[in-house]
Amino acid sequence: MEYHTLLKLEAITKQFPGVKALDSVDLDVRFGEVHAIVGENGAGKSTLIKIVSGAYTNDSGTIEFDGEKIGALTPHISLEKGISVIYQELSYLPTMSIAENIYIGRQHKKKNRTVDYKALFENSRRMQALVGLEHYPPSTEVRMLSTAEKQLIEIARAQVRDMKLLILDEPTSALNEEEIHRLFAIIHKLRAQGCGVIYITHKMDEIFKIADRVTVMRDGRRILTEDMANISRADIIKAMVGREIREFYPISPHGVGDVLLEIENLSSGILKDVSFRAHKGEILGFYGLMGCGSERAMECVFGKVPMEKGVIKVDGKRVKVRSPRDAIRHKIAYAPGERKTEGLMLIQPVRVNISCVTLSKVKKNGLLNLKLERSMASRWIKQLRIKTPSPETPISSLSGGNQQKVVPAKWMENKPRVFLLNEPTKGVDVGAKTEIYMQMEEICRNGATVVFITSDLPELLAISDRVYVFHEGTITGEIVRKDLTQENVAKKAIGEAAHEKE
Amino acid sequence: MKRNNNPGFVRRVLVNGNVGTVLFALIALCILWSSLSPYFFTLTNAKNLAIYSAYLGIMAFGFTFPILTGSIDLSQMPLMAMSGMMMGAFYRLGVTGLGLFGVASMTGLLGGAINATLVNVMNIIPFIATVGTQLIFRAFSFLITDGVYVTVKDSMIRTIGYESILGIPVMFWIMLIVLAICWFVLKYTQFGRNLYCVGSSEQAAHLSGINVKKTRFIAYLCSGLMCGIAAVVYTSQSGVALNSAGTGAEMDIVTAVVIGGTSMSGGRGSIFNTFLGVILMSVVANGMALLGLNPYFQMLFKGLILVVAVYLDTLRARNA
Numbered sequence: 039m040e041y042h043t044l045l046k047l048e049a050i051t052k053q054f055p056g057v058k059a060l061d062s063v064d065l066d067v068r069f070g071e072v073h074a075i076v077g078e079n080g081a082g083k084s085t086l087i088k089i090v091s092g093a094y095t096n097d098s099g100t101i102e103f104d105g106e107k108i109g110a111l112t113p114h115i116s117l118e119k120g121i122s123v124i125y126q127e128l129s130y131l132p133t134m135s136i137a138e139n140i141y142i143g144r145q146h147k148k149k150n151r152t153v154d155y156k157a158l159f160e161n162s163r164r165m166q167a168l169v170g171l172e173h174y175p176p177s178t179e180v181r182m183l184s185t186a187e188k189q190l191i192e193i194a195r196a197q198v199r200d201m202k203l204l205i206l207d208e209p210t211s212a213l214n215e216e217e218i219h220r221l222f223a224i225i226h227k228l229r230a231q232g233c234g235v236i237y238i239t240h241k242m243d244e245i246f247k248i249a250d251r252v253t254v255m256r257d258g259r260r261i262l263t264e265d266m267a268n269i270s271r272a273d274i275i276k277a278m279v280g281r282e283i284r285e286f287y288p289i290s291p292h293g294v295g296d297v298l299l300e301i302e303n304l305s306s307g308i309l310k311d312v313s314f315r316a317h318k319g320e321i322l323g324f325y326g327l328m329g330c331g332s333e334r335a336m337e338c339v340f341g342k343v344p345m346e347k348g349v350i351k352v353d354g355k356r357v358k359v360r361s362p363r364d365a366i367r368h369k370i371a372y373a374p375g376e377r378k379t380e381g382l383m384l385i386q387p388v389r390v391n392i393s394c395v396t397l398s399k400v401k402k403n404g405l406l407n408l409k410l411e412r413s414m415a416s417r418w419i420k421q422l423r424i425k426t427p428s429p430e431t432p433i434s435s436l437s438g439g440n441q442q443k444v445v446p447a448k449w450m451e452n453k454p455r456v457f458l459l460n461e462p463t464k465g466v467d468v469g470a471k472t473e474i475y476m477q478m479e480e481i482c483r484n485g486a487t488v489v490f491i492t493s494d495l496p497e498l499l500a501i502s503d504r505v506y507v508f509h510e511g512t513i514t515g516e517i518v519r520k521d522l523t524q525e526n527v528a529k530k531a532i533g534e535a536a537h538e539k540e
Numbered sequence: 541m542k543r544n545n546n547p548g549f550v551r552r553v554l555v556n557g558n559v560g561t562v563l564f565a566l567i568a569l570c571i572l573w574s575s576l577s578p579y580f581f582t583l584t585n586a587k588n589l590a591i592y593s594a595y596l597g598i599m600a601f602g603f604t605f606p607i608l609t610g611s612i613d614l615s616q617m618p619l620m621a622m623s624g625m626m627m628g629a630f631y632r633l634g635v636t637g638l639g640l641f642g643v644a645s646m647t648g649l650l651g652g653a654i655n656a657t658l659v660n661v662m663n664i665i666p667f668i669a670t671v672g673t674q675l676i677f678r679a680f681s682f683l684i685t686d687g688v689y690v691t692v693k694d695s696m697i698r699t700i701g702y703e704s705i706l707g708i709p710v711m712f713w714i715m716l717i718v719l720a721i722c723w724f725v726l727k728y729t730q731f732g733r734n735l736y737c738v739g740s741s742e743q744a745a746h747l748s749g750i751n752v753k754k755t756r757f758i759a760y761l762c763s764g765l766m767c768g769i770a771a772v773v774y775t776s777q778s779g780v781a782l783n784s785a786g787t788g789a790e791m792d793i794v795t796a797v798v799i800g801g802t803s804m805s806g807g808r809g810s811i812f813n814t815f816l817g818v819i820l821m822s823v824v825a826n827g828m829a830l831l832g833l834n835p836y837f838q839m840l841f842k843g844l845i846l847v848v849a850v851y852l853d854t855l856r857a858r859n860a
Binding site for chain 2: 342
């Protein structure tokens with residue numbers, strides 16, 4: 039064979055109570071290749087990598103790594119063999135130095151058994167250079183770094199351990215364009231060194247940029263494995279969802295009405311004198327790199343964080359929003375980015391989660407009418423097709439996609455006029471995304487306005503009527519639909535347009 | 541969906557912590573005690589149980605409020621003692637009947653407000669804040685009357701302490717009334733619902749327009765008020781306001797509530813869970829006393845039950 043196989047999985051099956059998570063899956067990863075694995079939520083990607091990392095044990099099937107048959111992988115064996123996984127949830131010690139984080143578990147000791155900081159820092163500098171972090175002193179505390187940089191620290195740590203296979207689980211979900219670029223450069227370097235890389239992602243663009251081969255999974259089975267050169271975007275999507283999706287973005291341009299929401303001279307934290315407005319029936323996009331202030335602007339409008347200065351007007355009338363309660367009274371809704379901690383009360387039943395914003399609606403004589411509440415919940419469960427055994431089921435036992443649908447349900451009962459959405463499609467699979475877009479359009483058709491933040495550029499371009507681009511706490515561009523191009527947006531996001539003006 | 545993955549019997553019974561589980565344990569314990577002591581199944585002992593569980597129950601209902609929000613109030617026993625001593629002090633000044641009840645309730649509310657301020661306004665973690673007030677309230681219960689107990693010869697107190705209605709002691713009736721009110725508040729008022737929401741996720745509750753601070757403040761007030769009511773009941777048991785009331789029993793409330801299946805981390809549980817937990821704890825204590833068990837062993841068993849109860853709670857939290 040021309041290629042040397044690094045990792046070979048054959049007929050891997052994993053059964054959980056009630057579900058077959060993996061059904062006879064084959065996978066081979068070669069030395070020096072980037073192998074993308076794609077699939078909708080629940081396709082079995084995570085289970086598969088957990089078997090490779092040793093977190094789970096497969097029920098049947100064989101694993102071969104670096105020419106050696108391995109009975110079963112444990113986390114310990116997996117690490118020892120040179121397999122490193124970088125999960126979406128990064129693991130680092132925030133108050134320890136870069137050097138200590140990179141060399142965690144590897145001691146540098148002097149003869150008298152104290153830590154040899156000189157050797158440690160020297161080695162750390164070498165590893166930092168490999169991932170492009172040489173400009174930081176090794177003693178910098180890791181909490182001072184950005185998310186992207188923390189991720190690079192983890193890659194450096196993996197390299198210390200003689201990594202042969204690197205597994206990246208959705209590595210770019212929290213990165214901006216520039217950081218993604220840097221990450222890709224490092225992946226290329228690793229590949230050139232002969233390291234195998236498994237790259238798990240939702241983003242179609244990235245696969246074509248970085249991967250050599252792609253494996254598509256669906257319902258716990260491998261659907262196909264193909265060289266990138268021999269496969270098209272449409273083929274991959276078709277294999278992922280098992281049907282052809284023509285209308286990926288089902289949004290059609292629609293009529294936009296009068297101004298509904300106006301923000302004047304808003305300052306708060308990083309935000310300096312920001313003004314923007316949103317019209318009735320409009321889908322307004324916010325875009326910008328990490329820390330640009332778009333999220334903060336949204337949180338100010340909803341009263342989650344205080345404004346230092348500024349005016350909020352709804353329908354031309356000035357309103358005071360000091361807390362989410364005020365915002366809700368003015369029919370402003372907010373779907374936060376952290377759904378599990380901020381959007382939902384996981385241990386409470388679906389009914390309670392749906393009614394919590396509009397509990398006063400199910401009150402009679404000041405007391406809760408549980409029958410009325412149940413019927414309200416049932417109505418939304420039906421309307422949004424939330425799959426749940428009953429309104430009394432705790433949210434935590436629903437699937438991720440169905441949990442997701444409960445967030446709009448609780449807001450829509452309040453008939454919001456302004457709907458703020460923070461990354462509404464983050465971590466959502468293709469089919470569910472379409473449904474979210476259709477919901478957004480539905481809200482607009484009823485004369486409300488949707489403001490959404492996204493870091494997914496194609497999505498921004500496809501569904502926004504108008505876009506505000508944020509850069510370091512100011513708005514650097516307002517782009518209407520006909521001028522929306524990738525280049526236009528990206529330029530303003532890194533602040534170029536602003537410099538031109540000066 | 542859940543029916544597919546059939547967890548083992550032991551796991552189901554112990555970990556799920558539903559009402560059936562506690563009932564099962566209660567019945568098993570009753571069978572055990574009655575086989576060991578001929579006095580267990582007598583009318584006199586049933587009255588003993590009712591009296592013992594009355595003040596413990598009232599406070600445990602109060603304790604359920606902050607615990608549902610994910611907070612804790614460990615200052616209840618001393619607050620009850622302090623409320624009792626205030627009652628004693630005002631009795632000396634000539635206050636009688638419902639006036640005494642008012643004094644005790646107000647003292648309880650004041651204590652609750654102090655706890656709420658520490659936790660809510662000064663943002664001290666609830667555990668430490670209420671261990672602090674535990675000492676402070678206890679100190680005041682001695683300071684109020686210079687360390688002497690007060691005999692309260694009031695007709696209302698005597699009625700509560702010694703009378704029965706339909707063969708059931710008045711103080712048990714009081715507990716049942718408090719139980720009914722608490723059940724109603726938790727189930728049918730917005731405040732009750734807010735307690736569960738705040739306990740599930742403070743952030744999500746806040747972003748859903750729920751006033752988290754106000755909810756928690758009122759929860760502590762409820763807890764305090766129940767201490768005041770419990771003080772009346774406790775004092776009427778002996779007709780004496782005792783400075784040392786509830787010493788050594790501070791954690792009995794926690795044990796009762798948690799063994800009943802209410803979660804320490806908030807958002808899950810009910811007044812009925814608490815009620816069953818209280819009865820269970822009362823039966824445990826009563827049985828040990830009937831058997832004439834060495835008090836140090838009684839302490840040992842109470843400690844073990846507390847640890848087991850909290851352990852089961854962590855198992856439940858992990859399962860969810």
